[in-house]
Amino acid sequence: MKIAITGALGHIGSYIIRNMALKDSKHEFLLIDNFLTQRYVSLFNLPKNIKYKFLELDVSHSNLNNLFNDIDVIIHLAAITDAANSFNNAEEVERNNLLSTKNVAETALNTNTKIIFLSSTSVYGTQKDVVDEDCLKEELKPQSPYAETKLKEEELIKNMGNNGLSYVCCRFGTIFGTSNGMRFHTAVNKFCWQAVMGQEISVWETAYDQSRPYLDLFDASKAFEHIIENNMFKNETYNILTQNATVRNVIDVIKNYIPNVKIAFVKNKIMNQLSYEVLSSKFEKTGFKFKGSLSRGISETIQIINSSNRN
Template identity: 25%
Template sequence: MSGKRILITGAEGYLGSIIAPFLIECGYEVTGLDTGFFRDALLYTVSPYRVVQKDARDFTVEDLKGIHGVIHLAGISNDPFGDLTAEAIYDPTREYALHIAKLCKGKGVRFIFASSCSIYGKGTGVFLDESGEVHPQTPYSKNKLEIEEGLKRLADQHFSPIALRLSTVFGLSPRMRFDIVINMFVGMALTSREIVLNSDGLAWRPNVDIRDVARAFQAAVESEYSEPELLIVNIGRDDNNLKIRDIADLVAGETGGVAVKLLKENPESDKEGLVKSQVVQDGVDTRTYRVSFAKMKKWFPGFKCLYDVESGVRDLIAGLRELKLDAKLFKDRRFYRLQKIED
């Protein structure tokens, strides 16, 4: 395993800031490629790794020299963006993802795409697997699906790309995100002694600790998969499929029994506009799905997710307390992707 050279696009984001140092610790030689937009959005010091400042749209075959595998994280991770159309935002990310994949195909380089379980969108109550129907509810999710479809068309006997459909990620990262559900709930509980839900909390979500995400990408790098089609694998664990309200109650319990409120009934609790979501209408979030991870166990037999939500939340609470997280830092717009980009 050691000595393999891995290129990570979007290496200076929430995920890349954990994945890159982890792979280096495991003996890989890692190079990041990033625009640097979030470089200074640091909650704490990041372990050093080499990053080439470059836009993914400018990726060339020269960037693949000596590379064993590409982990493609670069993209846009929020909906919506003011007056910009979804096409204006997401079409370029699809184009450069597939451009990089084509270059990898030409050079015999493994291509691993960070997809999302949000593609499932609106489930029917059953546990969804990779062969089931998908109903993406947002431009972000539709973009992930479009890239998967493009990779399916590229795959052949000489190119076996992998798409990891990540559950909703949570956990501590140097380039923190407080705009994702568990991280936001923990930040609220620690800094304001209340948790505010932007919906009724009845929607289901699969969740995965960011440390397990790093290990999943390593498993994909080491996989001997060589079939002439795109391998799609859900990443998570069965017992981390939880309702939003149950997650809030768990976090509340782990932080001393803080209050859980609904934004619809307490609009004054979101003066900064960090909690409200335009995807949620009248307190209802249509994005609700539970996911099966049986295929992950088949294709990555030596891998399993180690952290359930309860243990991951406890570690996150301990980490944020050690960093002395306060309300000012928690509400810093650098840690909210939409707000940071708008600024």
């Protein structure tokens, strides 16, 4: 099977281009990234005996028709992803992310290629305790420009689905777990980094006991395999998450490895009073089992950075 991955060098991409390849060495990978985040390192030491082709391209405006012509599945990851910072570059986030999704999805439609589209559970903003994919429209209240754009991208994909596009829309929880191109501006990874470096863990003032969905990178990669192997391109949206947790839960796990962590409560524009759990039962009903855990991802993350701050 030929798989094209946009944004292939990022936190998620750099993991799946290794792990999905090892699962089935017959897959061939077309890797596309514009080096927006300079993760050249993600291309180093890829598994041997697997066919990769890397192209440096901006998918928001490049002509992709010839590239996707013989591709079976596109995993579209390319995006500007720092939600908290998106208040400072909202226009660019909307331009890059919406145009990228529009161009990639239109090409998928033209070339009759199936697409996995990456959305985020940050499209939710509900007053309820629990939310699922069938929620009312008013429970989709994105709390950042990044998440607002994700919702617009979802809408665009859905409309194109009505015109013949075959897609799966994955609302991922916040990723944790290590990869070659991992980033540290999301909660779990950032907290691990700060704890190992002896810094105070910076927690948004309202967030300590608010519940949010998290996704182990291990489960994320398995979810892609599950979707492709079961040919689930029936234009459905799925919440994909390993578990819901509060920041207190996350820090309690970190304390198992680094007992003396200190917390600093800070303000951020993305803060709100909402606390909700996201259900993943729709995806589990397709036969998928989440096997990752916060303790797995946190211990792995602390382990890889620990050597840089030995006292």
